[in-house]
Amino acid sequence: MKGVKWYLVVIFAILITLVLFALAYALTGMRPDSGKSRLTAEEARAAGKCVQCHRRETPAIVETFEKGPHAEYINCFDCHKPLPGQEVMEHKGFEVVRVVTAGNCAECHAEEYRELTRSRHGAPAWTAVMGKEPFTQAQYDYAYRYHPEAMDRGPNALGQLEGVGAVENGCGTCHEIGAPNADGSVGNCNKCHLRHYFSVEEAREPETCGACHLGPDHSQIEIYEESSHGIVYRTKRGDFNLKVEPARLTTEDMPAPTCSTCHLSGLNGGGMTHDVGERLSYYLFAAISAERPGGMANRERMKELCLNCHAATHVEEFYADADLTLTATNDRVAEVKAIMDGLYADGVLTPEPFDEPAEFEYFDFWHYFVRTAKHGAYMVGADFVQWHGNYELLLRLHEFRDIDRELRGLE
Numbered sequence: 001m002k003g004v005k006w007y008l009v010v011i012f013a014i015l016i017t018l019v020l021f022a023l024a025y026a027l028t029g030m031r032p033d034s035g036k037s038r039l040t041a042e043e044a045r046a047a048g049k050c051v052q053c054h055r056r057e058t059p060a061i062v063e064t065f066e067k068g069p070h071a072e073y074i075n076c077f078d079c080h081k082p083l084p085g086q087e088v089m090e091h092k093g094f095e096v097v098r099v100v101t102a103g104n105c106a107e108c109h110a111e112e113y114r115e116l117t118r119s120r121h122g123a124p125a126w127t128a129v130m131g132k133e134p135f136t137q138a139q140y141d142y143a144y145r146y147h148p149e150a151m152d153r154g155p156n157a158l159g160q161l162e163g164v165g166a167v168e169n170g171c172g173t174c175h176e177i178g179a180p181n182a183d184g185s186v187g188n189c190n191k192c193h194l195r196h197y198f199s200v201e202e203a204r205e206p207e208t209c210g211a212c213h214l215g216p217d218h219s220q221i222e223i224y225e226e227s228s229h230g231i232v233y234r235t236k237r238g239d240f241n242l243k244v245e246p247a248r249l250t251t252e253d254m255p256a257p258t259c260s261t262c263h264l265s266g267l268n269g270g271g272m273t274h275d276v277g278e279r280l281s282y283y284l285f286a287a288i289s290a291e292r293p294g295g296m297a298n299r300e301r302m303k304e305l306c307l308n309c310h311a312a313t314h315v316e317e318f319y320a321d322a323d324l325t326l327t328a329t330n331d332r333v334a335e336v337k338a339i340m341d342g343l344y345a346d347g348v349l350t351p352e353p354f355d356e357p358a359e360f361e362y363f364d365f366w367h368y369f370v371r372t373a374k375h376g377a378y379m380v381g382a383d384f385v386q387w388h389g390n391y392e393l394l395l396r397l398h399e400f401r402d403i404d405r406e407l408r409g410l411e
């Protein structure tokens, strides 16, 4: 080492170290790391670039994002960085994910994700259309723990008969609220928190739920609109403050309930939930409604909510009356079902679904009018209980007696 100055060796060593650090930073910093909760400097820079360019290319996306609650805390890349399993899109020098899933949201909102996926807004909504086949074993097992009744089934017969296009554009658009995602997660948060606002205000508006909860088979939005709750909401909208954060929501912010108040929100300190089944006592969507597991405890939770605004006697009478409709419609379906079962047993009808007019008549009977009567009764919709419900049931019961005689050649 004679002749080499010691300080030159030190300077050389420092330089080498700096170069190695810079190299390591450049290599690791370029890759989005979904495991980290804090942004790397590179990610933050990338985010600035997304906004800069997208303000020009798709201004509405940046504007709505900036008006929403996220802009203060997070950036584009926090949601659009790929998780393991997600399809990566090479995009202007970055690796981003095109379809942000519930899995991406769950990185920061784990509790909401758990609640959503244990409800029927999770996997059961998708098995209703596609059956269990699209789910991984892990996804299936998780949902089965909460909904054994809804998981073990094949693709829906009507969907199959109507074809792929009908399922994609029809059933799928509503039911994908619980579809499986490539990253292993289930569900679709942005059906209620629309992009790029992602606000609670929007999710509390009845119209948001009404995108799927409408029509003759589940007329919840129409029932709500005619109910006194819907009328107060519409006529006193100025008194409502739907922006308030969930933990502080009171009856002063919400003098009458919207869908979310009864099914998700916590009023006056009561707990909020993304499990919309927690307050339901019966399977109203079924042809013949049975009580849910834990149904009466669920009902008590719902009553607690009503009691913020109503006297106990009012609420008890309300449920007693609604239960009368439930029992009566169960009886009506049982009567018509017995006629149908007889026609199958005697070989008058083939076992294939939806290949004979009587099968469509029967489907309409319970799927439209029975459901409508029940939903009307439990959500303050008199017209739906009566003219769209019980009246149709009486009329069609008589028609079924005729159908029975006709098909058997007795007339």
Ligand code: HEC
Binding pocket: 046, 047, 049, 050, 051, 053, 054, 057, 076, 077, 080, 091, 092, 094, 096, 097, 098
């Ligand atoms: C230099 C401009 C530019 C930058 C930087 C940029 N984008 Fe884009 N991005 C675009 C344009 C233009 C489109 C529309 C492409 C098209 O019409 O097919 C687009 C489309 C997208 C899409 C939709 C892709 C699809 O096919 O549906 C996503 C998601 C996206 N950008 C996210 C991001 C994110 C996140 C960042 C930051 C990491 C980013 N972009 C950075 C210009 C940019």
Ligand code: HEC
Binding pocket: 050, 051, 054, 058, 061, 062, 065, 070, 074, 075, 076, 077, 078, 079, 080, 098, 099, 100, 101, 190, 195, 196, 198
């Ligand atoms: C809170 C999470 C989140 C944030 C933050 C976010 N996005 Fe998105 N983005 C989504 C979701 C969810 C979708 C819809 C994905 C789907 O289902 O197709 C989406 C879709 C998009 C699309 C395609 C939309 C279309 O209609 O073509 C673009 C482009 C995009 N985002 C750009 C951005 C940009 C730019 C930013 C930052 C200003 C940003 N995103 C911030 C969640 C987010």
Ligand code: HEC
Binding pocket: 069, 070, 073, 074, 078, 079, 100, 101, 104, 105, 106, 107, 108, 109, 189, 190, 193, 198, 199, 200, 201, 245
């Ligand atoms: C990187 C973390 C992160 C990701 C990813 C993320 N969020 Fe958030 N989100 C936050 C923070 C921080 C807040 C504001 C503080 C709070 O309310 O918890 C927030 C607030 C919210 C709120 C409350 C809005 C309000 O009006 O008060 C909703 C709703 C929400 N996020 C939905 C989503 C959805 C849906 C996705 C996925 C598409 C998502 N978030 C992805 C961090 C995130």
Ligand code: HEC
Binding pocket: 119, 120, 121, 124, 125, 126, 128, 173, 174, 175, 176, 177, 191, 192, 203, 204, 208, 209, 210, 211, 212, 213, 259, 260, 263, 264, 276, 277, 280
């Ligand atoms: C994208 C469509 C969609 C939106 C938006 C939506 N839902 Fe649903 N909802 C469904 C589907 C599909 C089901 C049926 C799930 C199944 O198969 O049991 C359902 C079921 C329900 C149930 C019954 C759950 C059970 O355990 O039987 C309730 C209650 C409910 N939704 C309330 C709401 C409320 C409140 C909102 C708005 C805050 C809302 N939904 C928004 C599609 C939607």
Ligand code: HEC
Binding pocket: 124, 125, 127, 128, 129, 150, 156, 158, 159, 162, 166, 167, 170, 171, 172, 173, 174, 175, 211, 212, 213, 214, 217, 218, 284, 285
């Ligand atoms: C406009 C949105 C929408 C469309 C389109 C739609 N559904 Fe539904 N579906 C719902 C909602 C909302 C419920 C929940 C009804 C309730 O609990 O009152 C539901 C309930 C169901 C149920 C009963 C719940 C269960 O899990 O067993 C089945 C089965 C079902 N849908 C299958 C289908 C099939 C198959 C199609 C297409 C042929 C379809 N749906 C089209 C919104 C929709």
Ligand code: HEC
Binding pocket: 102, 105, 106, 109, 112, 113, 114, 116, 121, 177, 187, 188, 189, 190, 191, 192, 193, 200, 203, 204, 245, 246, 247, 249, 260, 261, 264, 265, 266, 272, 274
């Ligand atoms: C059926 C509609 C619906 C779906 C689907 C949904 N949310 Fe929500 N979410 C709501 C409603 C309604 C509120 C506000 C409840 C209230 O009134 O306090 C809310 C509130 C929130 C909040 C605010 C919580 C707080 O305490 O500040 C976050 C965060 C959130 N949701 C995230 C998510 C995420 C993540 C997903 C997907 C895993 C999701 N939501 C799916 C309807 C929905």
Ligand code: HEC
Binding pocket: 206, 209, 210, 213, 218, 220, 221, 222, 224, 229, 257, 258, 259, 260, 262, 263, 279, 280, 281, 282, 283, 284, 285, 286, 299, 302, 378, 379
């Ligand atoms: C005043 C409170 C209240 C409001 C407001 C309300 N609901 Fe309900 N909802 C109920 C009650 C009570 C039931 C019956 C619960 C049971 O089974 O015990 C119910 C039942 C349901 C069901 C049937 C679940 C099944 O078993 O098939 C759905 C779906 C639903 N509501 C969605 C909605 C939607 C969407 C809105 C808004 C358009 C809404 N609700 C408004 C209280 C309410």
Ligand code: HEC
Binding pocket: 228, 229, 232, 251, 254, 255, 256, 257, 261, 262, 302, 303, 305, 306, 307, 308, 309, 310, 315, 318, 380
């Ligand atoms: C946030 C407050 C609030 C909640 C929660 C609430 N309601 Fe109401 N309710 C109202 C208001 C306000 C009216 C309109 C009063 C009127 O018609 O004079 C109303 C009206 C009614 C009516 C019609 C009363 C009549 O005399 O015509 C019934 C029935 C009813 N509610 C039942 C319920 C049930 C059952 C629940 C719980 C599942 C509930 N409400 C939850 C505020 C509420």
